[in-house]
Amino acid sequence: MHISFLMHNAYAIGGTIRTTYNLADQLAEQHDVEVVSVFRHRDEPVFTPDPRVRLRHLVDLRKDAPGYDGDHPDIKRPATSFPSHEGRYEQYSALTDRRIAEHLAAVEADVVVGTRPGLNVHLATQTRRGPLRVGQEHLTLGTHSAGLTRRLRAVYPRLDALTTTTEADARAYRDRMRLPGVRVEAMPNPVPAPRVAPADGTGKWVVAAGRLAPVKRYDLLVKAFDTVRAERPDWRLRIYGGGKQKDKLRRLIDRRGLYNHVFLMGPAHPIEPEWAKGSLAAVTSTFESFGMTIVEAMRCGLPVVSTDCPHGPGEIIDDGVDGRLVGVGDVDAIAAGLLELIHDDGRRQEMAARALSASARFDPARIAERYEDMFAALTPRGAVAGLLRRARGSLFGGVHAARDAGRSALGSLGKGRTA
Amino acid sequence: MTTAADTGTPPGTTPATTTKTTEDGTARMAAPRADCTADSAGGLTFDVCDHGAPEAAHLVLVHRTGGDEVRLPLTPVSHQRLRASLPMSVTLPEGRWDAYVQVAGEEPVRLAPGLNDLRSLVDRAPSGARGYVAVRIPYATKHGNLTVRSWLREPHAEAGDLLVADGELTVHGRLYGTGFTAEADAEIRRRAAGGPALRPELTVSGDDFTLRIGYDELGAGEWDLWLRPGGPEGPEVRLARLLDDVADKKPIFTYPVTRVPGAAGGELAAQPCYTLDNDLSVSVSLRAV
Numbered sequence: 056m057h058i059s060f061l062m063h064n065a066y067a068i069g070g071t072i073r074t075t076y077n078l079a080d081q082l083a084e085q086h087d088v089e090v091v092s093v094f095r096h097r098d099e100p101v102f103t104p105d106p107r108v109r110l111r112h113l114v115d116l117r118k119d120a121p122g123y124d125g126d127h128p129d130i131k132r133p134a135t136s137f138p139s140h141e142g143r144y145e146q147y148s149a150l151t152d153r154r155i156a157e158h159l160a161a162v163e164a165d166v167v168v169g170t171r172p173g174l175n176v177h178l179a180t181q182t183r184r185g186p187l188r189v190g191q192e193h194l195t196l197g198t199h200s201a202g203l204t205r206r207l208r209a210v211y212p213r214l215d216a217l218t219t220t221t222e223a224d225a226r227a228y229r230d231r232m233r234l235p236g237v238r239v240e241a242m243p244n245p246v247p248a249p250r251v252a253p254a255d256g257t258g259k260w261v262v263a264a265g266r267l268a269p270v271k272r273y274d275l276l277v278k279a280f281d282t283v284r285a286e287r288p289d290w291r292l293r294i295y296g297g298g299k300q301k302d303k304l305r306r307l308i309d310r311r312g313l314y315n316h317v318f319l320m321g322p323a324h325p326i327e328p329e330w331a332k333g334s335l336a337a338v339t340s341t342f343e344s345f346g347m348t349i350v351e352a353m354r355c356g357l358p359v360v361s362t363d364c365p366h367g368p369g370e371i372i373d374d375g376v377d378g379r380l381v382g383v384g385d386v387d388a389i390a391a392g393l394l395e396l397i398h399d400d401g402r403r404q405e406m407a408a409r410a411l412s413a414s415a416r417f418d419p420a421r422i423a424e425r426y427e428d429m430f431a432a433l434t435p436r437g438a439v440a441g442l443l444r445r446a447r448g449s450l451f452g453g454v455h456a457a458r459d460a461g462r463s464a465l466g467s468l469g470k471g472r473t474a
Numbered sequence: 475m476t477t478a479a480d481t482g483t484p485p486g487t488t489p490a491t492t493t494k495t496t497e498d499g500t501a502r503m504a505a506p507r508a509d510c511t512a513d514s515a516g517g518l519t520f521d522v523c524d525h526g527a528p529e530a531a532h533l534v535l536v537h538r539t540g541g542d543e544v545r546l547p548l549t550p551v552s553h554q555r556l557r558a559s560l561p562m563s564v565t566l567p568e569g570r571w572d573a574y575v576q577v578a579g580e581e582p583v584r585l586a587p588g589l590n591d592l593r594s595l596v597d598r599a600p601s602g603a604r605g606y607v608a609v610r611i612p613y614a615t616k617h618g619n620l621t622v623r624s625w626l627r628e629p630h631a632e633a634g635d636l637l638v639a640d641g642e643l644t645v646h647g648r649l650y651g652t653g654f655t656a657e658a659d660a661e662i663r664r665r666a667a668g669g670p671a672l673r674p675e676l677t678v679s680g681d682d683f684t685l686r687i688g689y690d691e692l693g694a695g696e697w698d699l700w701l702r703p704g705g706p707e708g709p710e711v712r713l714a715r716l717l718d719d720v721a722d723k724k725p726i727f728t729y730p731v732t733r734v735p736g737a738a739g740g741e742l743a744a745q746p747c748y749t750l751d752n753d754l755s756v757s758v759s760l761r762a763v
Contacts, residue, residue, distance in 0.1 A: 315636065
């Protein structure tokens with residue numbers, strides 16, 4: 056099967072990009088996969104896709120590139136196909152309108168996958184007859200403006216399928232949009248097995264990771280840790296990530312005299328070895344459209360204490376089994392959740408083991424299989440043969456195979472083995 | 475455009491060595507990567523991919539300023555994987571050591587960092603029984619290369635928790651590689667040449683120690699903290715924070731600023747901080763009002 060992803064900028068850094076590569080890399084084991092990036096602003100993508108995934112762009116923003124499009128007159132003219140209420144509208148233009156339309160009118164694929172609302176609009180209205188049209192929503196319906204929601208309601212019925220990252224958001228689309236004949240399905244973000252051994256659960260460290268943004272409410276986590284310190288001064292907290300809240304958090308830490316217990320570590324990439332240094336993870340957000348860091352921490356063998364905020368955490372964590380869900384915005388509840396697992400080593404270790412096994416359901420192999428099943432279900436009978444699953448042996452071997460392969464995937468050493 | 479060339483990478487992984495294609499269409503290899511793992515004794519192993527050639531390969535560490543070299547043989551450990559070990563028994567003088575891989579008969583190639591698994595360094599408590607403490611922390615330079623930062627302290631005074639309160643700094647720490655005598659003393663020295671040395675209050679309990687420094691004794695300038703565990707005739711030991719996985723302490727271990735009335739009127743701002751070498755200092759500056 057030939058699968059073509061359409062992305063805003065596959066060369067940049069961000070959650071949707073990482074997620075799309077995780078899925079594309081996995082699908083490339085069985086299928087012919089390409090990623091088409093509307094924009095290209097640098098020579099090399101920040102995240103490296105699997106070499107079997109073909110990557111190309113439609114509009115070149117590299118000033119030194121021979122195909123530089125920045126001086127094209129149409130790039131100054133406003134877009135009309137790309138919806139004006141979309142968050143990225145200002146970056147789109149008459150030029151992107153035309154390039155995307157040309158791409159979709161000629162696309163040689165069995166399935167075309169859009170990765171944000173504006174691109175899904177292009178996909179729904181401009182894809183040639185034939186390929187399956189699959190729109191992905193990485194944000195949530197509730198966060199779209201009224202204007203965007205109206206536009207999506209008008210064109211999304213022309214999609215074959217719409218995927219959300221949570222069941223809660225899938226329900227919202229089914230309830231609030233009339234999408235007859237459109238398969239609306241929750242497809243969690245794939246998270247690969249870490250390339251490091253899981254945490255052994257003995258370190259007295261709580262770990263959190265994410266942008267230092269107001270929605271993450273790290274101020275609550277710092278305050279909750281003040282309570283933790285009073286009972287267990289031997290435990291400490293590391294918060295990984297950068298962002299505008301940094302100075303504010305720094306002042307809060309200093310004001311409360313927590314500078315020996317709470318550390319702002321800055322951004323870390325890759326993050327897996329940092330999770331593996333902890334024994335417990337914390338998420339204190341007021342909103343998580345999915346909750347990628349929760350899955351990442353669990354895949355590294357950490358139980359997560361998370362606020363039960365919309366939409367993702369409650370669908371990832373089985374409360375009291377492989378982690379804890381606590382009240383949103385509630386410092387005392389966050390502290391109690393942390394202390395419960397800090398005080399009880401046995402219970403924490405038990406939850407850690409369950410977090411490790413439960414989070415395997417987010418392995419790219421499993422998520423890709425769900426996509427394959429969906430593509431098959433949507434493909435007219437008779438057309439299925441020959442399209443799907445040349446082989447499908449990676450499910451059980453996935454975790455160890457991926458880890459082992461990752462460690463040896465170092466290519467050649469200075470010997471110019473060019474492919 | 476990135477080519478979908480087959481680099482012989484096993485399926486399902488991100489190739490750690492990527493093929494870059496230049497504008498004229500020729501391909502070249504990006505820097506090879508090394509995964510670093512630290513053991514509980516502080517030794518490091520470096521894993522790099524097998525280049526498939528029969529020639530011997532070495533991991534070469536080059537001291538950034540001195541130019542000294544430490545060559546570690548790369549030996550196969552598994553399918554397509556070579557490993558070099560840097561055990562604690564190999565002495566690595568203090569400094570920054572840039573990591574290269576060299577195949578016999580070829581130029582060394584600078585290594586890029588892969589996955590660093592440094593969990594065993596996080597709460598490290600060495601014995602100090604040999605009279606010294608050695609620390610090696612691999613890190614990514616700002617240019618994206620792999621370098622190993624090495625410390626070799628003989629003996630060593632590790633700075634732990636700091637407390638800033640009531641115009642005073644209290645430093646809790648632990649001495650490694652020697653013991654305190656009855657003559658034990660501490661000094662805080664102004665870094666500027668010929669600056670004075672003051673005697674902070676030192677309390678000792680076994681190898682643990684506590685220093686108390688009144689900020690009002692310090693004038694503007696950078697002040698470095700030292701221990702004299704054997705008294706004036708014994709070794710001088712610089713206070714430093716070395717025993718964890720953080721290569722550069724300065725941006726992460728930060729402490730509140732305290733306002734202190736200056737001797738000549740005006741106001742001073744005092745703040746404990748770590749130097750680029752992770753040594754502990756107190757920075758005192760005139761506050762611009």
